[in-house]
Structures are given as structure tokens and as C-alpha cells.
Amino acid sequence: MELVFLFIGGPEIFIIFIIVLVVFGPSKIPEIARGLGKGMRQVKDATNEIKREINDSAKNQGIDTDIVADINKEVEQVKDNIDDLTGPIKRNM
Template identity: 65%
Template structure:
């Protein structure tokens, strides 16, 4: 599986996980994963709020909102990359 997120490959992820285990210990990994999950959720919620606010402002000003579709597409690409990355991390843990 090719990982596009930050150009990190499988062996590099394994090495990073090894370092995390060495620094924090195996018992802390679930806690770290939960924290990362909460952070990802907050990022996703904030992104959705920004999108909605941009959409509302544009409509309020009478602007053409077709450009927001391009923004949504880019945001969805980033979300897909993040989901792909976190999925590979979850499988490794």
C-alpha cells in the first residue's frame, strides 16, 4: 500500500512506531492513539465549520459559490490522505 501522506513509507512508519514504543512504552500507545483520534476529530470538525462559514458568507454577499466546490474537493483529498494514514497506523498498532 502506497502511503502519500508526507511521503512516509511503510518502513519509516514502523521505525517511528518503534521509537514511540521505546520512548513512551507499550502501555501508553492506546492513550496516544486516543489523543490522536480526538485531535483528528477536532481538526475535521474545525474544517467543516470553516467550510460552512465560508459558504454562508459567500451566499450572504451574493458571491458565486462554485469555487467552494473546489475547496471542498481539496479538503476531501486532505481528509482521505489523513484517513489513509491513520488507517495504516491503526493496523500497525
């Protein structure tokens, strides 16, 4: 199984790493990585804060925020009904 990240495969990531190494030098790589890590953390924190505000606002307005759980429950019921219907008729893969 090949490593794919944002539609970029392993060889492309390796080439990008080599270019970054040549352009910035080995001494700057840890500093760049720290900066990227901090930036990603800030984006994640901001995203979580927005989600929390949306959920709080929805709860204050009386909107059901557990829709995903309800959908999953319905899907499981349909799967159980199909399993009951097919019974011993299963395909071997």
C-alpha cells in the first residue's frame, strides 16, 4: 500500500523534502517543522472553537445536534433487517 497524502504519493513527498532541504538547509528544517506544527495546532483549535460555538448556539435554540447518532441508529436497524432477511444466504468472497 502506497503512502498518499493530499493526492501526493511517496516519491513526490521525498522530492519535495529534498528541495526543502536544499533551499533551506538542514539547520532550518526543525524550525520550519515547529512553525508548521504550531500553525496546524492553531487551525485545529480554531476549528474546535467554531464547532463548540455552533453546538452551543444550536442547543440554545433547541435544535437537535445528535442527528448523526440518529442516522447511525437507523442505518444499523436497516443492516439488522437485511441480515434477518437474508439469513443463511450469504455470499462467500
